[in-house]
Amino acid sequence: MTDFPKPCRYVVSACLAGTPCRYDGRSNLRPEIAALVESGEAVPVCPEVLGGLPTPRTPSERRGERVVSAEGDDVTGEFSAGAEAALYIAEECGCSAAVLKARSPSCGCGRIYDGTFTHTLVDGDGLFAALLRKKGFQLFTEETFSAEKA
Ligand code: SF4
Numbered sequence: 652m653t654d655f656p657k658p659c660r661y662v663v664s665a666c667l668a669g670t671p672c673r674y675d676g677r678s679n680l681r682p683e684i685a686a687l688v689e690s691g692e693a694v695p696v697c698p699e700v701l702g703g704l705p706t707p708r709t710p711s712e713r714r715g716e717r718v719v720s721a722e723g724d725d726v727t728g729e730f731s732a733g734a735e736a737a738l739y740i741a742e743e744c745g746c747s748a749a750v751l752k753a754r755s756p757s758c759g760c761g762r763i764y765d766g767t768f769t770h771t772l773v774d775g776d777g778l779f780a781a782l783l784r785k786k787g788f789q790l791f792t793e794e795t796f797s798a799e800k801a
Pocket of ligand 1: 664666667672696698699756
């Protein structure tokens with residue numbers, strides 16, 4: 652079994668730490684999040700990659716309890732498996748808080764796209780964020796985290 656660094660306060664979206672794991676093969680680098688990983692205070696995870704999806708990949712959105720790609724494929728299984736795998740890593744590392752990419756169907760917390768691919772936001776969480784919320788993690792997006800640290 653893999654050994655993970657402990658204790659590590661934050662689990663963070665890997666794309667915020669500079670990993671090019673977004674659907675379009677780019678990252679969402681936020682230097683303050685990359686610094687948390689470098690100092691050993693955060694562990695990066697990408698639930699969609701952990702769920703076996705390739706990079707780049709067709710973008711997806713939550714549609715109720717399901718996750719569907721822009722091409723109409725049901726990818727709920729991959730997203731769910733990835734969220735569980737990422738949660739396992741977060742718990743193994745002793746994390747109690749998360750900094751997650753806003754509006755993602757996996758990582759978004761509080762506001763996500765509505766499944767119509769029309770850039771329409773609704774209240775809700777991505778699959779990974781929802782699992783972390785159920786487990787009592789303190790949740791930030793990169794936007795609320797930066798505002799709190801400012
Ligand atoms: S699943 Fe999360 S970590 Fe992976 S690219 Fe999407 S927002 Fe970033």
